[in-house]
Amino acid sequence: xxxxxxxxxxxxxxxxxxxxxxxxxxxxxxxxxxxxxxxxxxxxxxxxxxxxxxxxxxxxxxxxxxxxxxxxxxxxxxxxxxxxxxxxxxxxxxxxxxxxxxxxxxxxxxxxxxxxxxxxxxxxxxxxxxxxxxxxxxxxxxxxxxxxxxxxxxxxxxxxxxxxxxxxxxxxxxxxxxxxxxxxxxxxxxxxxxxxxxxxxxxxxxxxxxxxxxxxxxxxxxxxxxxxxxxxxxxxxxxxxxxxxxxxxxxxxxxxxxxxxxxxxxxxxxxxxxxxxxxxxxxxxxxxxxxxxxxxxxxxxxxxxxxxxxxxxxxxxxxxxxxxxxxxxxxxxxxxxxxxxxxxxxxxxxxxxxxxxxxxxxxxxxxxxxxxxxxxxxxxxxxxxxxxxxxxxxxxxxxxxxxxxxxxxxxxxxxxxxxxxxxxxxxxxxxxxxxxxxxxxxxxxxxxxxxxxxxxxxxxxxxxxxxxxxxxxxxxxxxxxxxxxxxxxxxxxxxxxxxxxxxxxxxxxxxxxxxxxxxxxxxxxxxxxxxxxxxxxxxxxxxxxxxxxxxxxxxxxxxxxxxxxxxxxxxxxxxxxxxxxxxxxxxxxx
Amino acid sequence: xxxxxxxxxxxxxxxxxxxxxxxxxxxxxxxxxxxxxxxxxxxxxxxxxxxxxxxxxxxxxxxxxxxxxxxxxxxxxxxxxxxxxxxxxxxxxxxxxxxxxxxxxxxxxxxxxxxxxxxxxxxxxxxxxxxxxxxxxxxxxxxxxxxxxxxxxxxxxxxxx
Numbered sequence: 001x002x003x004x005x006x007x008x009x010x011x012x013x014x015x016x017x018x019x020x021x022x023x024x025x026x027x028x029x030x031x032x033x034x035x036x037x038x039x040x041x042x043x044x045x046x047x048x049x050x051x052x053x054x055x056x057x058x059x060x061x062x063x064x065x066x067x068x069x070x071x072x073x074x075x076x077x078x079x080x081x082x083x084x085x086x087x088x089x090x091x092x093x094x095x096x097x098x099x100x101x102x103x104x105x106x107x108x109x110x111x112x113x114x115x116x117x118x119x120x121x122x123x124x125x126x127x128x129x130x131x132x133x134x135x136x137x138x139x140x141x142x143x144x145x146x147x148x149x150x151x152x153x154x155x156x157x158x159x160x161x162x163x164x165x166x167x168x169x170x171x172x173x174x175x176x177x178x179x180x181x182x183x184x185x186x187x188x189x190x191x192x193x194x195x196x197x198x199x200x201x202x203x204x205x206x207x208x209x210x211x212x213x214x215x216x217x218x219x220x221x222x223x224x225x226x227x228x229x230x231x232x233x234x235x236x237x238x239x240x241x242x243x244x245x246x247x248x249x250x251x252x253x254x255x256x257x258x259x260x261x262x263x264x265x266x267x268x269x270x271x272x273x274x275x276x277x278x279x280x281x282x283x284x285x286x287x288x289x290x291x292x293x294x295x296x297x298x299x300x301x302x303x304x305x306x307x308x309x310x311x312x313x314x315x316x317x318x319x320x321x322x323x324x325x326x327x328x329x330x331x332x333x334x335x336x337x338x339x340x341x342x343x344x345x346x347x348x349x350x351x352x353x354x355x356x357x358x359x360x361x362x363x364x365x366x367x368x369x370x371x372x373x374x375x376x377x378x379x380x381x382x383x384x385x386x387x388x389x390x391x392x393x394x395x396x397x398x399x400x401x402x403x404x405x406x407x408x409x410x411x412x413x414x415x416x417x418x419x420x421x422x423x424x425x426x427x428x429x430x431x432x433x434x435x436x437x438x439x440x441x442x443x444x445x446x447x448x449x450x451x452x453x454x455x456x457x458x459x460x461x462x463x464x465x466x467x468x469x470x471x472x473x474x475x476x477x478x479x480x481x482x483x484x485x486x487x488x489x490x491x492x493x494x495x496x497x498x499x500x501x502x503x504x505x506x507x508x509x510x511x512x513x514x515x516x517x518x519x520x521x522x523x524x525x526x527x528x529x530x531x532x533x534x535x536x537x538x539x540x541x542x543x544x545x546x547x548x549x550x551x552x553x554x555x556x557x558x559x560x561x562x563x564x565x566x567x568x569x570x571x572x573x574x575x576x577x578x579x580x581x582x583x584x585x586x587x588x589x590x
Numbered sequence: 591x592x593x594x595x596x597x598x599x600x601x602x603x604x605x606x607x608x609x610x611x612x613x614x615x616x617x618x619x620x621x622x623x624x625x626x627x628x629x630x631x632x633x634x635x636x637x638x639x640x641x642x643x644x645x646x647x648x649x650x651x652x653x654x655x656x657x658x659x660x661x662x663x664x665x666x667x668x669x670x671x672x673x674x675x676x677x678x679x680x681x682x683x684x685x686x687x688x689x690x691x692x693x694x695x696x697x698x699x700x701x702x703x704x705x706x707x708x709x710x711x712x713x714x715x716x717x718x719x720x721x722x723x724x725x726x727x728x729x730x731x732x733x734x735x736x737x738x739x740x741x742x743x744x745x746x747x748x749x750x751x
Contacts, residue, residue: 067660
């Protein structure tokens with residue numbers, strides 16, 4: 001009997017099934033042989049790459065939006081050993097364009113791929129875009145050059161470069177003392193040093209994310225959104241900062257001072273408009289730090305160096321006494337030329353006796369005897385309570401790295417002596433930082449409200465700008481007291497025809513000349529000269545603090561620091577669009 | 591009679607063979623069709639995946655270029671450069687005594703820069719692609735039919751901006 005037709009199909013199907021079964025058995029067998037796990041593990045290496053993505057470091061802007069710190073593209077140049085065909089050309093070109101060592105590069109380029117487990121060798125890093133452009137042109141030219149018979153065509157195959165970003169400071173050393181710098185040479189562990197770069201390092205850096213990029217396009221997914229680090233908008237104004245630095249440099253040269261510091265703030269909200277100190281570093285070349293700042297030179301004297309401020313401190317003592325009601329502007333004091341406090345005698349700056357003086361006269365003539373008397377009348381308890389209220393026993397909390405404060409010695413401390421009450425009253429025997437003085441005196445210029453000094457105005461996080469609200473850190477004196485002392489200082493400046501006066505603007509201010517403590521006691525051969533002033537007195541919009549260390553041209557603050565203040569304010573009123581008082585009052589009345 | 595009737599309704603062997611072949615070919619066509627669709631979809635998915643890689647790379651390059659250009663712009667307009675230009679063009683700072691101040695209604699003095707919008711209530715992050723474009727049919731069934739039978743089925747296909 002003839003078999004049914006489907007038996008042929010059945011046989012054919014069975015053969016196919018057997019073959020398929022054989023394939024399946026073989027597949028299962030291969031997956032379970034002893035080396036299978038190793039092969040699987042190796043295959044995973046090619047399945048994709050895990051990579052840590054470091055977000056771009058946040059930018060830093062001034063209050064006008066000018067970029068102070070950003071990022072620029074730079075390149076790492078290396079050798080892909082498996083692609084190299086012409087080591088000599090690579091060595092020659094990299095020597096010519098990148099300045100690398102010919103012999104060393106040639107030795108690297110002659111390595112065989114896999115030799116010493118090396119497939120890729122980094123030749124150099126932080127190569128500029130211009131140099132890469134030159135390499136690119138040459139590489140393309142060699143690749144497209146027609147090949148002649150029996151001729152070896154030069155080739156840069158195997159010479160590769162990868163772009164990455166590098167911190168860049170387009171303004172050079174402008175405001176470098178408060179910006180700090182980022183150690184970009186260390187691409188993985190780099191972090192900010194000094195200034196806002198250090199204080200806000202975590203925010204600026206952002207959050208690195210580990211991602212997996214599959215080689216199989218079927219498995220590719222969009223990368224998670226990696227936000228750049230937060231950007232900062234500073235309170236400083238680029239033009240005011242540049243002007244301040246120029247004036248400071250000229251002043252240091254002119255006065256023969258060892259160093260200088262100028263801070264300009266807005267007393268109404270504590271924002272710092274400019275902060276200039278010497279020396280300065282171009283953060284694009286931060287490796288010169290140790291050369292420019294030999295120990296113990298601080299990076300930013302305005303926050304990291306304390307000193308005995310001298311007579312500028314008298315405004316604090318006078319404000320405390322006025323606020324407590326111990327004295328009034330017209331209170332008379334007979335100055336015999338000396339006063340005994342705690343068994344020690346205190347004399348005036350010129351050793352003279354000034355006779356009857358009202359309180360404005362005491363400030364105008366900067367009488368140590370008068371201020372020491374005021375402190376004794378105030379009493380140690382109230383005097384030091386006021387100093388603590390003005391913040392002299394702590395850091396101001398300004399948002400730059402490296403702030404310090406000298407401990408305030410108060411009655412009861414081992415290091416405190418009764419005479420300190422007298423000397424502290426005129427700024428000797430007490431050490432402060434310029435930023436502490438700025439914060440304290442902001443209360444006098446701002447109706448008694450002391451504002452926290454700050455550098456960062458707003459932050460841009462995930463494409464949203466967050467404004468930072470000013471903070472009142474205390475009200476050490478009443479508004480009436482602030483107004484009274486401002487008026488007294490304005491009058492005293494005018495009556496002494498100070499070189500700090502600015503035509504058209506009423507300014508309140510005080511000079512300071514401080515002796516410098518040494519191992520052998522105080523010396524009056526070299527001094528610290530200071531000036532603090534604010535204005536316009538009816539609506540204070542700026543506060544300027546100046547400190548010039550050990551000037552050689554004169555030892556007096558009135559000769560050295562006061563003219564610097566005048567120059568600063570003459571420029572400042574233009575940059576801040578503040579019309580002369582008469583014009584402003586006229587415009588306001590209209 | 592019975593045999594006769596059976597014989598009357600039986601297909602000719604060549605016809606049965608033809609039906610089997612037809613059935614087999616139909617299966618083959620169906621399988622080929624499914625395989626073709628699968629290949630087409632997976633090919634397009636792979637191409638899209640590759641495009642994503644290329645675009646991610648491009649985004650990275652563009653971000654770097656933007657940063658680079660912003661820094662270059664800042665360099666050529668730096669305070670020092672601008673001072674130099676001022677000097678070259680023979681400009682100088684105004685003498686405050688010669689300045690004329692007038693009141694301009696509505697004039698705003700310099701305010702601090704706004705580089706990004708302030709935070710607001712609309713900050714809740716929305717995915718770029720709506721779930722309708724990313725959820726598979728299977729996920730949709732699991733979410734809407736099996737896992738949450740009580741909930742009304744989400745048929746809102748409006749794409750919010």
